[in-house]
Amino acid sequence: MRIRSSRGATDVLVERGALDALGTALPARIPGFSSTPVLVHDAASPKGLVARALRGLERDGLEPSAVALDLRGGKTLAQAEALCHALLERDCDRTAVLIALGGGAVSDLTGFVAAIYLRGVRYVNVPTTLLAQIDASIGGKTGVDLPEGKNLVGAFWPPTVVVVDPDVLTGLPATEWSSGFGEVAKYAVLAEDLLALLEATTSSPTNDPALLDQILAMCVRTKVRYVEADEFDRGVRRALNLGHTIGHALEAATGFALLRHGEAVALGLRAEAHLSRALGFASSEFEQRVVRLLRRLGLRTTIPALDVDRVLAFARHDKKREGDAIRFALPVAPGETRMVDVAELGRIADAVRSLFESA
Template identity: 45%
Template sequence: MQKVDVQLGERSYPIHIADEFSALIPELADAAQVVIISNPVVAAHYLEPVAALFPQQPKHFLLPDGEAYKTLASFEQVLSFLLEQKMSRDLVLVALGGGVIGDLTGFVAACYQRGVRFVQIPTTLLSQVDSSVGGKTAVNHPLGKNMIGAFKQPEQVIINTQVLQSLPAREFSAGMAEVVKYALLGDRQFIDWLLQHAAAIRQHDAAVLAQMIQHCCQMKADIVSRDETEQGERALLNLGHTFGHAIEAFMGYGTWLHGEAVAAGMVMAAKLAHSRGWLTEAELALTIKLLVTFDLPVVAPASMSINDFLPYMKADKKVKAGKMRFVLPTALGKSTVVADVTESELLQVFA
């Protein structure tokens, strides 16, 4: 087992990485009330072994699978279930699934009776390396992704790398987009490591995947520990997301997977940086090569023009004082947040 600690004072918590479902910390294992939130696809494989972590039989609530169900309607359904079951404030919620389940369960945990404990058990690569760590919780709105939510840290994160063996290839590739993001925004050596281990990663080599996941979790844990509520440095984790969220919202949630949209968004950000002279032609090409290596899209949907992107980008959470903000690479392994991108510059990305 490998362990990464998210250092947040009294709200610090561990991330356990193993090839099985690890035992819970005693305080959670002894919880009087436990509800597992999942979807039918994940539950068919993993509900039973996760329920076995608890001495009592937990209740469970299943939501339909997919980004299309990360909504206020689903949020209300879970709350109604908890109220019907007369769950109290000593409840522990368990998010068993990918980013949709994790984000929605965390938002419920932040709101139910003004806050209850919860555990993240991510079952996709994307959720294991990114969304399960850091306490961002939210649901989508037709006018924007993750626009309604709260910061709510889990009590712990349990990562079982073996679940990735049954993950569909498209979902695995989508998760690799977030892995590549960490390399591009802050770790040049990690870029080389990913290229050197690309074959092993694509073959789901257990030891290599565990090392990769731990590295990403450590990077995110360090950033979150320094900037929990995204007042500064944590905004860098949105590399590719301003463009990517626009793609997801315009195309319809679930049409493009989150990681696919972020991958195309990172290339758009890299092209913007290249137009400013921050990235060389070779660095732009290496960015694209890295994403292509893991079967990710590197161009935006052909049906989208700049006029389709702008309304979503102007309503993005990162907008301040009416100005759009973008995370742009200034070199491979280094990024910054800018608020002076003009529409004429954006046009060059679509040229």
Template identity: 35%
Template sequence: MTADLSTPSATLTLNVGLGERAYDIHVGPDALTAGLPGIQAACPRGQTLIVTDEHVAERHLERLQARLGEVGIRSTALILPPGETSKSWEMLQFLTEAFLDAGLERKDSVIALGGGVIGDLVGFAAAVAKRGLGFVQMPTTLLSQVDSSVGGKTGINTRQGKNLAGAFHQPRLVVADAGFLSTLPDRELKSGYAEIVKAALIGDADLFDRLEAHGASVTQPDILKTAIAAAIDFKARIVEADEYEAGKRALLNLGHTFGHAFEADAPKDVIRHGEAVAAGMGLAFEYSTRLGLCPAEDTARVRAHLRTVGLPDHPKTLAHTDWSAESLVARMQDDKKNSGGEITLILARGIGNAYIEPKADRADLTDFLTTELT
């Protein structure tokens, strides 16, 4: 399916074709209603456990439980503290034991109602409890709808960095309901939009043209919902081709190697993940231009569009600006995509033409960052 940004659409159903692990993704203004039959199928005993956080519970838990009750599904909620600190070994143990205490069987499913933190944590706990419970992703942020809820990456953070312990465990269903986004602060909405731009920059130049043409209005609901569908569909096709990130799926990390380094070096909660990724994409294009691979005009367009929608286009425009090139490169050295001690970067030969560079020159990268950060 190719989503048309010029035509507002109703709820769409996409599919990730992974054989026995295939699943549907419902996207749009009434995705929860569209997803209820799939939730029933994922909960054959008519019961489920919903895991969410305090903020999401206040806004959406009552509605979800009411809708589940309408189709005969009994639900109990576990409400966790919000934020990245919940992606820990301690919380993983708590959830795994809660699933076991609830008497869940392998054919049952739990529901992850929340953003990327909840989805990653619940998915990992589901992967390890009884060697694999089912789970339903119900992402409530734009970032999680277009990125972390699709593809089966689950995990927690360790003292060494983000998402360094985890498992590939595909959900049984994804419900990306647009109604969840109506309560998002503008900053969170823009942070999520970075992942939509990322899809276009990796492999869909036409999508970038359409996003660019809308300018700052691209995050308005009627435009955004079809952009969400396009980005999700793009990611689904890559996941189908490379479920376990052995090859081209690594392209989805455009901007992330730089971005994760920014997040690790910045004070806690000062910058958002999508902001760090946006600044990372700006740097990835700048570095590609420095290497003579990407036209300078393409890099200028990318950075201009990020600024137009209110996203950082460079580390100097992040909320934290006190960076050390050496420290950032050291963080990048620890990235989980690396192999053989070499730094892997996702770079670009132009808009819509990203590629994997498995052996970035550490000295040249340090020199580049030193220049950019001065």
């Protein structure tokens, strides 16, 4: 798949075994590919993946070097600066190519450094979590967190190539699978064919490689479609915020400790389907369909009761805020969403409460 943007094109490859063939795949797609690419990875990510990527590059005569990021404190400006120093140490000039190997934290940070180092160098994403493969690695949003909040500093800087190798997901911890499945559920609400596939299947994507490949391709295609239609996230792409207004607020209200991002998105999807039905947009049949989908994907659909006012306060501080109303991308029907500013906070509170275990 190819995404055309104001900064050129991004090729997105979905292929098993691609991790071992980076040395042929990348130079074939990137004119003037550096003979000394810099592989940036999470110090905590599986060593085997880093070794395979390096071998795949060396086999084709390239001389890669590796930089390990310490992301235990999240993606920070300090880590971005450390990466800049590592690039200077290697005499990287404007022809440099960075290769981000890892989850969304690695691609967000590496992409951000690619945007600012020498006012911009090229980079490639090789995502290794489900969430990064279907979401974070595609679309050109890069950045780091500040102590005050997530993704507060960043740039639109699309990668030149994204290499999605489903094989690298073997060994992904269960919580990371769930986190990715939360975003899969979001795409299923946006893409009717994916919803139908997930409803019809009797096997689990974690042990059915053919099914997983199909799901990955459909999710990636959906993301590509929205990104290409709205490069800078000012219009139709906001549909990708489905489940995120309440999802983000739940993450923040629970101190980013209880829920992985995609798990919060799944809960957000359920609450927003409830809200959409309460406001008369979605049918109760569709709301039930969303809940069944989340269960099929093994996602939690309830949480212990928490302070609703706190959740609403975080939702109000969400970037999507407009005046006093809270802006939502609400699920309406398969493949259909609606941007709505909801001023009736009581309705939103009810939707959050519908998630509580005792509800």
